[in-house]
Amino acid sequence: MTSTNTDTTTRADARRNRERLLTAALELFATEGTDVSLKAVADAAGVGVGTIYRHFPTRDALLEAAYRNEVEQLCDVEKLLHDQPPEAALAEWMNRFVDYAVRKRGLSGALRSIAASGSDIYDETLRLIIAALTTLLEAGVAAGTIRADVDAEGVFDATRAIWLIPDEPGWADRARRVLALVMDGLRQDARA
Numbered sequence: 001m002t003s004t005n006t007d008t009t010t011r012a013d014a015r016r017n018r019e020r021l022l023t024a025a026l027e028l029f030a031t032e033g034t035d036v037s038l039k040a041v042a043d044a045a046g047v048g049v050g051t052i053y054r055h056f057p058t059r060d061a062l063l064e065a066a067y068r069n070e071v072e073q074l075c076d077v078e079k080l081l082h083d084q085p086p087e088a089a090l091a092e093w094m095n096r097f098v099d100y101a102v103r104k105r106g107l108s109g110a111l112r113s114i115a116a117s118g119s120d121i122y123d124e125t126l127r128l129i130i131a132a133l134t135t136l137l138e139a140g141v142a143a144g145t146i147r148a149d150v151d152a153e154g155v156f157d158a159t160r161a162i163w164l165i166p167d168e169p170g171w172a173d174r175a176r177r178v179l180a181l182v183m184d185g186l187r188q189d190a191r192a
Contacts, residue, residue, distance in 0.1 A: 018055050019069075020045040026066040030106035034063060064114050064121060067107060071125050074100045075132035086139035087146060087187065093136055094159070094179040101162055102172050129156060137186075146186050158182045 024044035028036045038059065042049045056062035074096055080089035104111070115121050133152035140146025159182060162175040 014055075017045070017047050017051050021047065021052060021055060021062070022066045022069045025062050026070055026103060029063060029066065029110070030103035034059070034107060034110040038062070060110070060114055060117070063107065063110050064119060067104075067111060067121065068124070070100060070103060071128055075128040077132045077135050081136070081139055085145070086136065086143045090136045090140055090146065090186070091180075091183050093132065094183055095176060097159060098162065098172055098175045098179060101175060105167060105171075126156075140186070145188050147188055150186060155182070155186065158185075 021041065025041045028041055028044055032040075038052050039049050041062070042052050045051075052062060056065060074093075077089065077093060080092055083089075084092065111121060130152045133155050137146055137150065137152055137155065141148045159179060161178050161182075165171055165174050165178070
């Protein structure tokens with residue numbers, strides 16, 4: 001019985017370590033670049049360097065896992081819908097999308113390299129984002145606050161406008177203003 005408890009504790013510790021590594025890696029990769037040392041990632045996560053290699057055999061594996069984790073968190077919209085009305089949940093998701101975009105900008109070169117190596121990272125990201133938007137839009141339509149004549153692909157296309165904003169100070173604020181305009185156009189009363 002002690003063995004089972006030890007195994008459960010070990011697995012829980014390993015999961016926590018993995019999550020801390022993913023969070024630290026994403027933050028450091030986005031702010032300092034993808035060449036940041038793995039020791040710096042381990043230090044930021046509060047674990048030893050060996051722990052990184054137990055979970056992620058290469059820097060690219062860590063980067064890809066951190067990015068996928070970020071996308072999964074962005075696309076987990078059930079809590080948003082549970083905590084607030086659908087229109088507010090969609091607006092909050094748009095704000096989170098800007099935060100995601102800020103981090104993705106710092107990772108873009110490395111992500112292109114990972115995709116070029118055969119990863120489905122972009123296809124999977126698109127699938128998850130479209131599914132999240134579909135859930136949010138359907139909830140808003142059902143509540144009568146979001147227009148029924150829009151679909152997730154169209155909304156995602158509109159959000160892509162943020163990538164055209166020059167990469168300079170104030171980028172995130174400008175992106176939020178663009179997505180606020182998108183939100184205004186999605187509201188049921190926008191057609192009036």
